[in-house]
Amino acid sequence: MAWVITRLCRDCVDMSCVEVCPVDCIYQSQGGEFPNQLAIDPEECINCGVCEPECPWEAIYEDEQVPDVFQEDVGLNAQVSSAKDNFAVPETDEKDKPTPDQIAENKTKWGLN
Ligand code: SF4
Numbered sequence: 001m002a003w004v005i006t007r008l009c010r011d012c013v014d015m016s017c018v019e020v021c022p023v024d025c026i027y028q029s030q031g032g033e034f035p036n037q038l039a040i041d042p043e044e045c046i047n048c049g050v051c052e053p054e055c056p057w058e059a060i061y062e063d064e065q066v067p068d069v070f071q072e073d074v075g076l077n078a079q080v081s082s083a084k085d086n087f088a089v090p091e092t093d094e095k096d097k098p099t100p101d102q103i104a105e106n107k108t109k110w111g112l113n
């Protein structure tokens with residue numbers, strides 16, 4: 001079991017999760033075809049759940065709770081384990097937090113609602 005960053009993170013990439021992860025297992029692609037979202041290495045994640053409430057975009061789920069429309073993201077997160085050279089722990093970057101309307105619009109954009 002691990003936690004998964006879904007596409008609700010895509011292009012938001014607020015990085016609040018990175019700041020709190022105690023084992024630095026949240027990664028960013030260093031180029032290539034990977035979408036602009038962060039990903040959790042499922043082999044390094046200790047399942048502490050600390051990152052989930054820190055995400056302003058509500059993008060992080062336990063793997064067993066990932067909605068059907070985001071199942072592809074489970075495989076994207078697993079790519080960190082299988083292609084580690086392509087990923088690195090990013091520098092954190094303070095950003096404005098989204099409003100409730102923006103959070104809802106992002107969920108609708110990705111088919112959650
Ligand atoms: S806090 Fe949420 S939106 Fe920000 S990088 Fe982490 S998962 Fe993505």
Ligand code: SF4
Nearest residue numbers: 021045046048049051
């Ligand atoms: S559940 Fe804990 S260990 Fe796993 S990514 Fe989140 S903060 Fe890191």
